[in-house]
Amino acid sequence: MENSTAFSLLMRPDNVAVITLDVPGEKVNTLRAEFASQIREVIARARENPQLAGLVLISGKPDSFIAGADIAMIAGCQTAGEAETLAREGQKVMAEIAALPVPVVAAIHGACLGGGLELALACNQRVCTLDDKTRLGLPEVQLGLLPGSGGTQRLPQLVGASAALDLILSGRTLRARQALKMGLVDEAVPQSVLLDTAVNRVLQGRTLKKAQPLRQRLLNAPAGRALLFAFARRQTRAKTRGNYPATDKILSVVRTGLQHGSGSGYDAEAKAFGQLAMTPESAALRSIFFATSEMKKEPGADAQPHPIRSVGVLGGGLMGGGIACVVASRGSLPVRIKDINGAGINHAMKYSWDRLTKQVNQRRISPAERQQQMARITGSTDFSGFSRRDVVLEAVFEALPLKQQMVAEVEAHCGPKTIFASNTSSIPIGDIAAGAQRPENVVGLHFFSPVDKMPLVEVIPHAGTHAETVATTVALAKKLGKTPIVVADRAGFYVNRILAPYINEALHCLLSGEPIEAIDNALVQFGFPVGPIQLLDEVGIDIGTHILPILTQAWGERFSAPAAVAAILNDDRKGRKNGRGFYLYDGRRLSRKKRADPNIYRLLNLTPRTHLSGENIAQRCVMMMLNEAARTLDEQVILSPRDGDIGAIFGVGFPPFLGGPFRYMDRLGAEEVVRTLERLTHDQGERFTPCQRLREMALTRSKFWPAREDLNSHADSAG
Secondary structure, X not given: OOOOOOEEEEEOOOOEEEEEEOOOOOOOOOEOOOHHXXXXXXXXXXXXXXXXXXXXXXXXXXXXXEOOEOOHHHHOOOOHHHHHHHHHHHHHHHHHHHOOOOOEEEEEOOEEEOHHHHHHHHOOEEEEEOOOOOEEEOHHHHHOOOOOOOHHHHHHHHHOHHHHHHHHHHOOEEXXXXXXXXXXXXXXXXXXXXXXXXXXXXXXOOOOOOOOOHHHHHHHOHHHHHHHHHHHHHHHHHHHOOOOHHHHHHHHHHHHHHHHOHHHHHHHHHHHHHHHHOOHHHHHHHXXXXXXXXXXXXXXXXXXXXXXXXXXXXXXXXXXXXXXXXXXXXXXXXXXXXXXXXXHHHHHHHHHHHHHHHHXXXXXXXXXXXXXXXXXXXXXOOOOOOOOOOEEEEOOOOOHHHHHHHHHHHHHHOOOOOEEEEOOOOOXXXXXXXXXXXXXXXXXXXXXXXXOOOOEEEEEEOOOOOHHHHHHHHHHHHHOOOEEEEEOOOOOOOHHHHHHHHHHHHHHHHHOOOOHHHHHHHHHHHOOOOOHHHHXXXXXXXXXXXXXXXXXXXHOHHHOOOOOHHHHHHOOOOEHHHOEOOEOEEOOEEOOOOOEOHHHHHHOOOOOOOOOOHHHHHHHHHHHHHHHHHHHHHXXXXXXXXXXXXXXHHHHOOOHHHOOHHHHHHHHOHHHHHHHHHHHHHHHOHHHOOOHHHXXXXXXXXXXXXXXXXXXXXXXXXX
């Protein structure tokens, strides 16, 4: 056995060659261009054995097969032609593996994604482990790309066009049993017998020639295929609004292969890969990938985090219940909930039970695993069981005296090193820590609702917070599967600071008579997942507007809510949570037709009529957000444009294909941003006045991001 390259060869006595991929010095395996010659060389050495029975490809990493191709390679491509050549080289290697005269079996444990799955598809057979870490998928669309090493052609041939399109267009990943049911893998086994199973399949020489199900054969027929692609295009367009060019290319390339043969399909795939690699959308999406990869490695402060063994949660409401759920299920940590009454604790427990039961029904976890996770959650109406909690997460009502009381009670009942992390969305952390005996242990940890779905958290140290407290809080957030950004203790922090003027501007549009649906549709068309007015209904009109006086006091009149908002609140309209908001509800669900409540217009004394273009509405709302984002960077509320971009994408749903507010401003150019803001100031009022930072950047024609800085990073995993 030799270890001179990423690939090593072991020839077994039964003449099965086991080729192990183990990229030196890397946590996971990723495929790189220079590996092409290495894999050819190791296969050639295996074929020197005249008795060769076949090959098994396996990973030397403990928890991953191949996480994808190293997308840093694309950053080195200056033209579409160079990226196309990269794809053709990948296709060539895969074709050589597929053409081998002996059985080749991929033995998969852990992540098998992107180029990793394309390699597995080039094998005759695939065996994977039943381990929860095992995931299979082609997530390239999430990077604005398509599979470029034959995946768009081999996957439809294996599992049928319908299933293949679903997987490639969504970029979603499959667990072992899902992959087995789809026919993507031939067998799913315990990890302990993975290699033995793969070797046995080589020795038995099984092939994959299976009869396709009738439904699959019908969809592959010309008439069925036309219907399938028409439906897929309609569904995809409804989701992407035409903002993601990769989806149209995927549909076209898959269809080419099915209609004109795989030769034409591979050619179309390579050309499309090259074209997509040069799009601004792909550059933006890849920048997000690199940014989040970097952030996973950053400790948040220059200190070692304390170990986290158990957590406490104060408050059993929606946020407290959600936090307890992710601590127990994603963090695998024991969590104890304290509430003033048993009903609050029961509410929090039910939150976790309902979400885990949904996972059981989806067969993502077993009933035993649900029981195991529920066992981590306990509760009480006093501080019993809190004395050894490493972190206590506070999620009580937004009132400063109450939060200060919570600090005092935690200091009285918990250990001297227990961290007090407040989930406040608006109260300065310094004020919460003002009366603390150990203010160095107090920090903000702002989750977003719903806690189990929103990927971002803001970590907010006040002036006296110790670096160890920050590092430990960041480490906890990562353990819970969140992406943390460290922000300054200023009113609104970062996310709410940029969100408030965006929503306010939507309300200004409404008060000019623009229909609610037209406003929301304009921002969805721009690329946001939901419109600003629907978002206000989702968050809660009372909660969403509660922070505005605090922001107005701190930052001026541009944060002042339009006066008419009071009429909406006085009509007991809180949004989805009480079934009364800007939209009509059936209980707490949006009405099926998703219509605005006509009574809103009567409350505001308005006659709605469409008089603004969608582009104008989107520009007004987005420009308010961009201007405020630039201010937060200038004031050092955020540490970098990278944190601002990730915070906006993960916190408010800023369109990922634009790369975040700062990357989008770079794309427009500071001069254009300032020109637009000055025109809007003239047309709409002083709230649009461009900030000093943007004015200076317009004069010097400077950018927030240095040219290509993010794309020259090395990726440790890829799609």
